[in-house]
Amino acid sequence: MARSFSNSKIGTYSTCPRQYKFQYIERAAVEKPVGVEAFLGTAVHHALEKLYILKMNGKLQTREEMLSNYNEYWEGPDKETIKVTRENLGVEDYIKVGTEALTKYYDKYQPFDDGDTVALEKNISFPLDPNNRFTINGKIDRICLRNDGVVEIIDYKTKAFLPAQQALDDDEQMALYQLGVMHAWPDFKKIELKQIFLRQGAEMKTVMDPEKLEEIRYRVFQKILEIERATQDDNFPPRESAICDWCVYYELCPAKRHGLALDDEIEVEFDARYGEKLAQDYLMVNEKKKKLEAELKALKEDIIKYTDEYDVTNLKAERGSITLHKQEFKTFPGVTDSDEEYLKITMLARDAGLDECFKLDQNILYKEFFAKEKLPSELADKLAKYVISKKRYTVRPYYKGR
Numbered sequence: 001m002a003r004s005f006s007n008s009k010i011g012t013y014s015t016c017p018r019q020y021k022f023q024y025i026e027r028a029a030v031e032k033p034v035g036v037e038a039f040l041g042t043a044v045h046h047a048l049e050k051l052y053i054l055k056m057n058g059k060l061q062t063r064e065e066m067l068s069n070y071n072e073y074w075e076g077p078d079k080e081t082i083k084v085t086r087e088n089l090g091v092e093d094y095i096k097v098g099t100e101a102l103t104k105y106y107d108k109y110q111p112f113d114d115g116d117t118v119a120l121e122k123n124i125s126f127p128l129d130p131n132n133r134f135t136i137n138g139k140i141d142r143i144c145l146r147n148d149g150v151v152e153i154i155d156y157k158t159k160a161f162l163p164a165q166q167a168l169d170d171d172e173q174m175a176l177y178q179l180g181v182m183h184a185w186p187d188f189k190k191i192e193l194k195q196i197f198l199r200q201g202a203e204m205k206t207v208m209d210p211e212k213l214e215e216i217r218y219r220v221f222q223k224i225l226e227i228e229r230a231t232q233d234d235n236f237p238p239r240e241s242a243i244c245d246w247c248v249y250y251e252l253c254p255a256k257r258h259g260l261a262l263d264d265e266i267e268v269e270f271d272a273r274y275g276e277k278l279a280q281d282y283l284m285v286n287e288k289k290k291k292l293e294a295e296l297k298a299l300k301e302d303i304i305k306y307t308d309e310y311d312v313t314n315l316k317a318e319r320g321s322i323t324l325h326k327q328e329f330k331t332f333p334g335v336t337d338s339d340e341e342y343l344k345i346t347m348l349a350r351d352a353g354l355d356e357c358f359k360l361d362q363n364i365l366y367k368e369f370f371a372k373e374k375l376p377s378e379l380a381d382k383l384a385k386y387v388i389s390k391k392r393y394t395v396r397p398y399y400k401g402r
């Protein structure tokens with residue numbers, strides 16, 4: 001059976017793999033307060049949906065009727081779950097933002113006769129790949145068959161800022177919407193993508209040709225394959241960022257639990273103080289190591305200078321001696337010397353068929369070719385039996401205030 005993905009599901013993985021695991025694999029039971037920005041978006045979408053449903057049935061709402069419908073939504077049963085995180089702002093401020101945005105919209109687009117509404121809040125679902133392994137789901141705000149015969153896919157935004165045009169021209173969500181519409185209505189030939197930024201009263205448009213759509217389809221396919229690999233290997237590391245402050249899984253997160261336990265904010269089944277001691281000792285020893293490495297490097301440079309200048313190779317000391325081997329040889333630059341020259345030399349050697357100059361990079365073979373399914377199937381089948389699992393632990397020290 002095809003596995004389902006949506007743009008937001010893929011986005012969650014890109015933002016933080018661990019959050020993805022909490023949400024879509026473990027389905028961790030946590031309280032999920034609704035962020036006020038998200039609620040504002042839903043309230044505005046709800047008002048516009050009602051406006052167009054009535055319009056399709058021959059009734060044009062007045063601006064006041066639309067706003068009254070919008071205000072009613074804020075008074076609904078979800079009101080108690082709304083969470084405001086920004087300081088100095090309250091729910092009333094967000095209600096006002098929505099009122100102003102809808103007013104701008106109404107005044108700009110009334111009497112809403114840009115074309116025939118084909119669908120509102122339309123659920124789409126289509127196979128992403130020819131083998132039907134993955135299905136993409138999504139919901140489109142409005143699809144309009146314009147009077148000039150062009151089909152517009154319209155997405156309402158309540159964001160505070162507009163994206164760059166370049167970002168919209170490469171927008172994965174909009175491309176997936178278009179692929180979904182083309183799947184549902186194969187006869188729609190001319191399609192335009194439009195985002196309406198309600199706060200600003202602005203709109204941005206783009207058109208994606210078949211090549212662009214294929215490029216994005218392939219990119220999304222690769223992202224899903226990465227999620228599939230992570231699922232297979234159970235590899236979902238936490239990726240800390242500014243969004244952690246809004247993450248509903250914060251108290252469950254492996255990146256946060258030890259700190260919370262030390263501050264007595266959660267109860268845990270492990271000895272948090274012992275963990276603190278381990279971290280403190282590691283940081284101290286690592287700091288000493290770094291200092292010693294720097295000292296060693298400086299000493300080595302002084303020794304080279306000294307032995308070169310006085311033409312000696314052995315230095316005697318109370319604790320023993322140092323012997324300096326100096327060897328001069330010719331070679332070609334490696335990738336760390338100059339990656340540009342390294343690339344040119346590689347191409348020349350490959351053109352000459354000098355296969356013995358290249359050693360296999362098994363990581364690239366796996367990650368870039370095998371896992372991304374870029375190899376001919378016969379070769380991929382032969383390689384499959386050699387795939388092994390390895391574990392790698394990396395300890396990365398962070399020093400406060402650096």
Ligand code: SF4
Nearest residue numbers: 016238239244247253
């Ligand atoms: S708290 Fe941060 S790192 Fe942890 S799951 Fe949430 S987003 Fe990821």
